Amino acid sequence: xxxxxxxxxxxxxxxxxxxxxxxxxxxxxxxxxxxxxxxxxxxxxxxxxxxxxxxxxxxxxxxxxxxxxxxxxxxxxxxxxxxxxxxxxxxxxxxxxxxxxxxxxxxxxxxxxxxxxxxxxxxxxxxxxxxxxxxxxxxxxxxxxxxxxxxxxxxxxxxxxxxxxxxxxxxxxxxxxxxxxxxxxxxxxxxxxxxxxxxxxxxxxxxxxxxxxxxxxxxxxxxxxxxxxxxxxxxxxxxxxxxxxxxxxxxxxxxxxxxxxxxxxxxxxxxxxxxxxxxxxxxxxxxxxxxxxxxxxxxxxxxxxxxxxxxxxxxxxxxxxxxxxxxxxxxxxxxxxxxxxxxxxxxxxx
Amino acid sequence: xxxxxxxxxxxxxxxxxxxxxxxxxxxxxxxxxxxxxxxxxxxxxxxxxxxxxxxxxxxxxxxxxxxxxxxxxxxxxxxxxxxxxxxxxxxxxxxxxxxxxxxxxxxxxxxxxxxxxxxxxxxxxxxxxxxxxxxxxxxxxxxxxxxxxxxxxxxxxxxxxxxxxxxxxxxxxxxxxxxxxxxxxxxxxxxxxxxxxxxxxxxxxxxxxxxxxxxxxxxxxxxxxxxxxxxxxxxxxxxxxxxxxxxxxxxxxxxxxxxxxxxxxxxxxxxxxxxxxxxxxxxxxxxxxxxxxxxxxxxxxxxxxxxxxxxxxxxxxxxxxxxxxxxxxxxxxxxxxxxxxxxxxxxxxxxxxxxxxxxxxxxxxxxxxxxxxxxxxxxxxxxxxxxxxxxxxxxxxxxxxxxxxxxxxxxxxxxxxxxxxxxxxxxxxxxxxxxxxxxxxxxxxxxxxxxxxxxxxxxxxxxxxxxxxxxxxxxxxxxxxxxxxxxxxxxxxxxxxxxxxxxxxxxxxxxxxxxxxxxxx
Numbered sequence: 001x002x003x004x005x006x007x008x009x010x011x012x013x014x015x016x017x018x019x020x021x022x023x024x025x026x027x028x029x030x031x032x033x034x035x036x037x038x039x040x041x042x043x044x045x046x047x048x049x050x051x052x053x054x055x056x057x058x059x060x061x062x063x064x065x066x067x068x069x070x071x072x073x074x075x076x077x078x079x080x081x082x083x084x085x086x087x088x089x090x091x092x093x094x095x096x097x098x099x100x101x102x103x104x105x106x107x108x109x110x111x112x113x114x115x116x117x118x119x120x121x122x123x124x125x126x127x128x129x130x131x132x133x134x135x136x137x138x139x140x141x142x143x144x145x146x147x148x149x150x151x152x153x154x155x156x157x158x159x160x161x162x163x164x165x166x167x168x169x170x171x172x173x174x175x176x177x178x179x180x181x182x183x184x185x186x187x188x189x190x191x192x193x194x195x196x197x198x199x200x201x202x203x204x205x206x207x208x209x210x211x212x213x214x215x216x217x218x219x220x221x222x223x224x225x226x227x228x229x230x231x232x233x234x235x236x237x238x239x240x241x242x243x244x245x246x247x248x249x250x251x252x253x254x255x256x257x258x259x260x261x262x263x264x265x266x267x268x269x270x271x272x273x274x275x276x277x278x279x280x281x282x283x284x285x286x287x288x289x290x291x292x293x294x295x296x297x298x299x300x301x302x303x304x305x306x307x308x309x310x311x312x313x314x315x316x317x318x319x320x321x322x323x324x325x326x327x328x329x330x331x332x333x334x335x336x337x338x339x340x341x342x343x344x345x346x347x348x349x350x
Numbered sequence: 351x352x353x354x355x356x357x358x359x360x361x362x363x364x365x366x367x368x369x370x371x372x373x374x375x376x377x378x379x380x381x382x383x384x385x386x387x388x389x390x391x392x393x394x395x396x397x398x399x400x401x402x403x404x405x406x407x408x409x410x411x412x413x414x415x416x417x418x419x420x421x422x423x424x425x426x427x428x429x430x431x432x433x434x435x436x437x438x439x440x441x442x443x444x445x446x447x448x449x450x451x452x453x454x455x456x457x458x459x460x461x462x463x464x465x466x467x468x469x470x471x472x473x474x475x476x477x478x479x480x481x482x483x484x485x486x487x488x489x490x491x492x493x494x495x496x497x498x499x500x501x502x503x504x505x506x507x508x509x510x511x512x513x514x515x516x517x518x519x520x521x522x523x524x525x526x527x528x529x530x531x532x533x534x535x536x537x538x539x540x541x542x543x544x545x546x547x548x549x550x551x552x553x554x555x556x557x558x559x560x561x562x563x564x565x566x567x568x569x570x571x572x573x574x575x576x577x578x579x580x581x582x583x584x585x586x587x588x589x590x591x592x593x594x595x596x597x598x599x600x601x602x603x604x605x606x607x608x609x610x611x612x613x614x615x616x617x618x619x620x621x622x623x624x625x626x627x628x629x630x631x632x633x634x635x636x637x638x639x640x641x642x643x644x645x646x647x648x649x650x651x652x653x654x655x656x657x658x659x660x661x662x663x664x665x666x667x668x669x670x671x672x673x674x675x676x677x678x679x680x681x682x683x684x685x686x687x688x689x690x691x692x693x694x695x696x697x698x699x700x701x702x703x704x705x706x707x708x709x710x711x712x713x714x715x716x717x718x719x720x721x722x723x724x725x726x727x728x729x730x731x732x733x734x735x736x737x738x739x740x741x742x743x744x745x746x747x748x749x750x751x752x753x754x755x756x757x758x759x760x761x762x763x764x765x766x767x768x769x770x771x772x773x774x775x776x777x778x779x780x781x782x783x784x785x786x787x788x789x790x791x792x793x794x795x796x797x798x799x800x801x802x803x804x805x806x807x808x809x810x811x812x813x814x815x816x817x818x819x820x821x822x823x824x825x826x827x828x829x830x831x832x833x834x835x836x837x838x839x840x841x842x843x844x845x846x847x848x849x850x851x852x853x854x855x856x857x858x859x860x861x862x863x864x865x866x867x868x869x870x871x
Contacts, residue, residue: 087832
């Protein structure tokens with residue numbers, strides 16, 4: 001532990017802790033836009049600059065580590081810089097939240113009373129239209145914080161997005177301007193989840209134009225595989241239908257990361273063809289709703305009959321990819337000791 | 351694109367990430383401009399993600415441009431001397447921000463060929479002695495060179511003489527050289543030595559003169575640094591536009607090698623690809639490591655954590671070129687070469703409306719009038735404005751021609767001597783146009799990483815372009831706020847110092863900025 005001064009108060013911090021984190025623990029919120037705990041400190045947007053005694057100029061709280069005896073001020077004239085930097089970003093922010101995602105820049109602008117003094121004549125960026133059906137991108141909402149690109153490089157270790165060019169020509173674009181479908185992108189949507197202005201957004205047919213903050217969140221476990229990612233299902237408050245899936249960085253084990261299925265493949269929930277109760281095929285050849293007891297009973301009877309007639313080697317087990325390790329263990333136990341066959345497989349094994 | 355040739359070349363290219371820029375340069379020269387196919391092929395060959403190579407290729411101005419392209423410089427001096435007209439009558443020419451040949455303004459390059467032909471207007475100063483014009487290593491040795499390399503003084507004496515001389519970096523920032531050498535020598539781990547030859551500040555041509563006229567002097571000084579600090583690897587990061595210097599250094603290194611003077615050492619040229627910001631020392635390290643030349647956050651400083659994470663001495667070409675004379679004659683001898691209390695001599699790049707534009711070694715502490723009259727052939731007409739030391743150093747009114755070109759001498763003008771690139775503009779060239787062109791340069795060369803530099807410089811460029819037509823998109827109050835944010839919150843020297851010429855111009859020519867006072871038009 002080290003001691004430092006935060007706005008005149010003596011407080012403690014962990015050795016090597018970033019100013020932005022230590023300040024937050026002591027109740028002082030320092031605004032950031034390019035910072036993300038999942039990523040290496042970047043210090044690009046400069047929104048978090050604070051005064052540090054002895055430093056020749058303000059330092060970024062998101063990239064400066066606390067040392068013993070450091071004196072940090074987060075208020076006073078330094079906050080003027082936050083307003084000016086917000087004005088600068090607004091002066092090329094032509095589009096706000098195209099997909100209804102939260103816009104942290106506009107939040108800051110409201111809080112600080114910042115307005116663009118004028119619109120940069122070259123603020124308009126080349127439009128980007130992607131044939132994929134899951135993610136959209138509006139370059140005019142991008143503030144070049146580079147979080148999305150750093151996410152692809154540092155977390156996903158893939159080549160999906162690039163920070164292209166420099167100066168006024170700089171832009172974020174899928175690698176070489178290709179469709180995401182033609183890059184290494186797996187459409188996990190991680191870039192979208194770290195974007196502070198909603199420039200990258202979920203591109204669904206319906207229900208997503210609603211502001212994300214107006215949605216009801218229900219926390220649950222993703223059902224797609226055994227990892228157990230924690231997700232928030234976002235419901236339309238009127239229809240109670242799921243309109244998007246999000247996650248938070250404090251959720252374990254996934255730390256806010258999701259895969260393409262977890263984030264985007266939820267439309268089965270409300271699909272009319274979805275099975276909602278057990279069905280057993282009757283003598284008429286048609287499927288009929290029934291109880292779980294009857295369904296399991298029917299399965300067991302048929303299995304026993306098959307084994308009696310053709311031997312246990314005539315039976316094989318195919319386990320679903322959606323099962324957990326424990327469930328898969330039970331399946332092989334049932335196959336080997338219950339039925340007496342080694343023909344067990346899971347599609348996860350490939 | 352010749353696929354077969356590309357495949358053969360690719361197979362030869364080294365795989366280390368530090369070779370990325372070099373590999374891209376070779377592909378551009380031998381195959382052609384680098385588009386998505388070549389970029390992806392190289393990424394796959396080097397096992398780097400394609401997106402990261404795309405980021406690097408798009409960062410530098412020249413990688414997507416043919417190696418024999420015609421480039422016209424529109425830096426402020428060239429702009430003043432007819433660059434726009436030259437651009438118009440040269441079909442297919444590309445406009446570039448600075449070619450580093452302001453003494454030939456307006457300058458143009460056709461591939462590696464400089465147009466008009468390179469000439470040197472210089473003098474034979476006491477420390478660097480540009481007049482020597484060494485053609486070979488033997489000539490250099492005959493003039494007394496190599497003695498220090500053969501009889502290396504101990505590090506303590508070198509640091510002592512450097513401190514006694516008060517030699518400070520000539521790249522513009524002015525950090526004391528002796529202190530820097532000492533700091534690197536005290537770090538743990540094998541250090542690197544990097545020569546910053548990425549001269550790119552408009553108006554600055556001094557490092558080019560050193561490399562073209564006295565390449566062996568620079569190489570010897572670099573080897574002195576490497577030997578003294580126990581560095582086995584040294585690099586000279588040279589801007590791509592300096593084709594003559596490239597050939598001279600390349601041949602010079604070969605001569606040192608043949609003479610057995612590189613025993614156990616490696617000294618390599620790293621060729622840039624068109625990015626002013628790569629001259630910022632940490633951006634240069636990023637570039638050498640195969641990434642976009644975006645400045646790192648400091649601290650840590652390169653002397654602590656530099657190239658590949660190791661302690662690194664980074665010195666400017668001119669700074670190194672003074673060191674042999676300092677070690678030979680003593681730090682105090684060098685310090686006494688200055689005038690009016692300033693130490694030593696400097697290489698002054700003098701361009702614009704003067705009789706003989708060129709690079710002259712003259713005492714620190716002289717005035718613009720003394721420099722131009724005694725060395726550069728006098729003023730060719732009435733002086734409209736002066737830039738004392740490169741684009742970011744400030745813009746001075748004619749009254750400043752009698753101010754000593756030192757930090758103290760220029761303090762009353764809120765300017766500094768920067769890289770000692772004195773540019774004299776005639777009365778026919780409006781300071782507002784000069785300012786707009788200067789801000790255009792900074793806006794285009796900003797690496798874009800930090801908000802104040804990326805947006806501030808662009809906004810001010812647009813503002814002054816419109817102000818030429820009497821329109822003011824921002825109020826003076828707002829401009830001052832933005833300038834302060836740029837100066838105080840930018841990551842590196844580019845954004846931190848670009849407000850200075852703006853403030854100067856607004857102070858010395860208030861009438862040109864009157865529309866700002868009246869508010870938004």
